Every structure is written in C-alpha cells, then in structure tokens.
Amino acid sequence: MTPTPMIELSHVSRLFDNAVAVDDISLQINSGELCVIVGTSGCGKSTTLRLLNKLISCSSGNIRIDGEDIAGLDAKLLRRRMGYAIQNTGLFPHWSVERNIGVVPTLLGWSPEKIKARVHELLELLSLPYAEFAHKFPSQLSGGQAQRVGVARALAGDPDILLMDEPFGALDPITRDSLQNELLRIQSQINKTIVFVTHDIDEALKLATRIVVMDKGRIVQHDTPANLLDRPVNEFVQSLLGQNERGLKRASLEPVKTHMQALSGDLPEHSVNVDDTLRQAMSLMYWHRTDILCVRDAENHAVGLLPMRALLDSPTA
Template identity: 75%
Template sequence: MIELDGVSRLYDGVAAVEGLNLRIERGEICVIVGTSGCGKSTTLRLLNRLIDCSSGSIRIDGEDIAAMDVKLLRRRMGYAIQSTGLFPHWTVARNIGVVPQLLKWPAARIEARVRELLELLGLPHADFAHKFPSQLSGGQAQRVGVARALAGDPEILLMDEPFGALDPITRDSLQNELLRIQAQIHKTIVFVTHDIDEALKLASRIVVMDKGRIVQHDTPTRLLEQPANAFVEHLLGQGEQGLKRASLQRVGAHMLALQGPPPACSVGVTDSLRQALSLMLWHRTGELCVRDEQGNPVGLLPIAALLRGPDA
C-alpha cells in the first residue's frame, strides 16, 4: 500500500534519511525502530508531507503523494503523537470530531462516530464526551488522541511514539488496546518507537533504522533469529534474544495433553512463553496447568515444552 523508492531528506546538505526503499503492505502494523536521531520520525513526517522528500518518491496505492492535494492526503491519514496534540479548550467529543467536520460529515454521523470510537477505546461516551483534556489522565488523553486519528476512517494510521510518555502499566494496556482494535479495523499502521520490546509486541514487520538508513526490514521472529549486523543484535539486547523470542510465542502452541489432576499453578492459553517461564521461576515449579479464557483446564505446560518448537 505504501512504497518508498530511493527517498532522502536533506537539511543544509546533511541527510536526515538517505536512500530509503520500503514497501508496507495493506493492513499490517509496520514499526520503525532505532536510536534517537536515526530518522524514524522524519520518515513518518515524509509520509503525510509534513516535510517533503529531497529526492526519491513515495507512493500510496501506486499514486505519487507529491502529485496529491496535501490537505486531502492528510485527511486520508490519521496521525497520533506522544503529546496527543488535543485542543485544550475543546471537549473530547469536539476534539474527536474535528476531521469528520472538515470532511463535511452530517452532524448525526459525526456524533455516532464519536460515540463508536469512545466505546471502542474503553471510554464510555456519557462519562467522557463532555470532558476537557485537562480532566483526563495521561492514558485517557492518549486514547482520545488515537480516537481522533481514527475519526475520519483513514486508510492509514501514523503513530509517532504515542505511548512513550506513559508509565509502564498504562503503556502495556494501550499496546494491548491497539492490538485489539487492529484485529477489528485492519488499518495500515506505521508506528515509530525507540523501544524494541514495544516493536516486537506490536509489529507485523519491523524496520530497523540507523544513521538515516534502513539496515533491516523483517518479521519480529526473523529479526531475532537472523539480525543483519552487530547494530541490530545490540538493539535487540545481547543475551536476551531467547526471552524476547519467548515473548512472541503463545503457550497454546507448546502445551501437551493434560493427564491426571492439573497442577496448582496455571497460565492462560494465549499467554506468552515468557510469562509462563516467569511463573515457573516465581513458583519454583517445572509445570503449569494451561487454562482457556473461561478458566477451564485444557493442557499441561512442562518446562521441557518451552525448549521445543511449536506443536513439537
């Protein structure tokens, strides 16, 4: 859906990004990750023409964005940033409805869209529509920022470190919320972060950038198993690749048939192997009962199963 072909951006003759070649497929979450100053946010801003390419081209559905009306282009793209960018003197409902209003949607349709998005993001309309940004917690404000980015039903959602300023618990909650929502709406999402764990959790594919260039573009699993160079390996955390890979694998793919009474300690069938290993270490046990979402025992996870491949 999105193609970058030889894209560079120069500032006073110095390249912020250089020679970017990238294809992002429709409906995937593409996460751009790297250290500060590597060109992640510059790449994102090139996509909605907040800045223009110095050379190369960017195409959406085969159409060069340089030939598009910039206002229409940006209305096709939701944009969520770390500071939320909410208008402080507007209510939550008005903040969310700003793009549909620019698109000249009827008032009833805007109201229905605001209600739909607030409910989707776990913010009951009756409790939050009338509030102002100053009355929201950080996590609530970030949810409203995401709702506003989605309000015009854009094809593409651009997210620039949207959860970077939040505490770990709220951040984890919003990551889960994003994955839940994406399972329903199937947008093409380009997400920028400096946090490799966040990238591994969210991404269909990960773009690793270093000094303005793409050094690897791969699935999370292949990135862990076949890092392109020492920089990627260091970014992934030397010595922690096993734990990070375990965070990508689900318990259900490794469990064995339950025979006899279930063990006292349990893990969820959709939990990660990393969570299972943590439980084993904490409770000093070599096996866990696997339970489904209703709490029914459905399998057994011995520690040896963690070392085998899925369905081994």
C-alpha cells in the first residue's frame, strides 16, 4: 500500500534579500511520520518549518498540505489546522494553563464544554493532572511543565500536523530526555504527522521515523535513522553523526530483545531491561566489567540472556 503524503514540497526556495535560506528543496512527508529536520545553525531548517504554515512565504516552488496547494489558502485558517510548538513555549503569561491550551479551540468555535474536556484530556495525556495545573499561570510552572503545556496547546485543536521548532532545546538534559520519551509515548497513541526541527543529532536519531539532513539551505540526505547511520552520503553527514561514534549511535536504535538469547544455567548478577537499547546494555557491561547480562521484563521476570557476542552480531555500517 502506497503511503499517503501529508506534506509535499516541490522545488521550494526562500530568499531574504539576496541571501538564499532554502535552496530548491523537494520533500515528501507521509501521514503519521515523525520527520526530524536536523543540521547546523543557519542551514535552513527553521525557515523550512515556517514555510509550511505560511509564517513566511516561498520565493519559488510550491507546498501542498494533504494534497492542497497552500498558496491559495488563508494563512490564519491554515495555522489553525496545524499545531505549532516552539522553544520558549510562547505561552501568554497572564492566562491560565487552561486558557492557554484552549485558545485555538476557542478560535475554531468549539463550545466551552468541549474545550474544557479537551484541556482535561491533554493535561492528563501529558502527565499534568487537571486539578493541579489547569488554573496555574506560566510563571508557576517549571521549564519542563511549561513545555508540556506548549505541546498541549499545539495539540488542542486536534490538528493533523504538528510543527515543533527546537521545542526542548533550552531544557536541562534530564527534563529533555523525559519530554522526548513523552513525545514518543504520545505519538504512539495519537499518530499525528510531526515535523520536528533540532540541531541535536542524538535527539533526531531517537525521535525520528525519517531524518532530513540539511546543509546550506539544501537537503543533503533524507532517510531512516538506521540507513542514515549505515550509509551516510558524504563527509558532512558522517561528521554530523560523529564519525567515531556511529557504532554506538547505531546500537542505540536496537532494543535488547532483538538480540537476547534463551535462558540457560545460572542467572548473571547484573540485568538489563528487555526494552533497553544495545547501547545501554554495552554501558552496563563496561561499568560492571561483565560480558553477559540477564534480560528482565517490566515485571522484573528473567526472560533471556544477553552475552557480549550477541551485541557484536548487531549490523554495522
């Protein structure tokens, strides 16, 4: 079955005065994909994102959303069909969390009862209990909580497309990792088409269904995380991936359960979770100076063994 394209860019360019920010790019993003655009500062990734919801317009080329050319669409109406989450959240400081989340549904003409139910649903989905957070103001939230509210607001109108521009970039590593996991959990439930911009290749590899690598306004490579690591097209992509760490990054894409072996003999002293990655398993082996781990499920039952030789069976570039 042929995937359904939700977003199509055809020979799109954007110039600012005489400077080329986006240079003749063509791209298709299918419905339900989590597409991450990654590259160094100034490569055109955020400009590309803003072209999708007409915050800026194309200098040439065309963009189609769900088969419709956006050139003929009203920009405000188009934006109400898309969620948009940014690094600094953009929350209105004098509005409560509930009012911030409800702004797009209000513009869409939803009833107060429907808006309240949607706010409640999203806060619970993002692990922010309604009774505790709905009536707080942005200044009363931690950075991670505020970012969650920003994501909830982007999802409030139930858009088919969610645009995210460095949404976790200003957060500390622990909060950032937590929100990445939260996004993956939510996406597994709501299956939106997400376009996510980041300069962090590890974030891209963790989140993406497919990755778009940009450099100097052009698309250098567009592929799955595994294929990107296995077959980078040039030295720039290799450098972005971290030349000497590609093996570790590749191991981070594979769960332990794909390489574990049947239980036999005495159980090893140290354990790894069945859903952990091979990279996490390698770290535990190094830390505990062991060449075999017990694999346990969510209920802590032993379900298999992971010897070092099984890790070495993992495919490499």
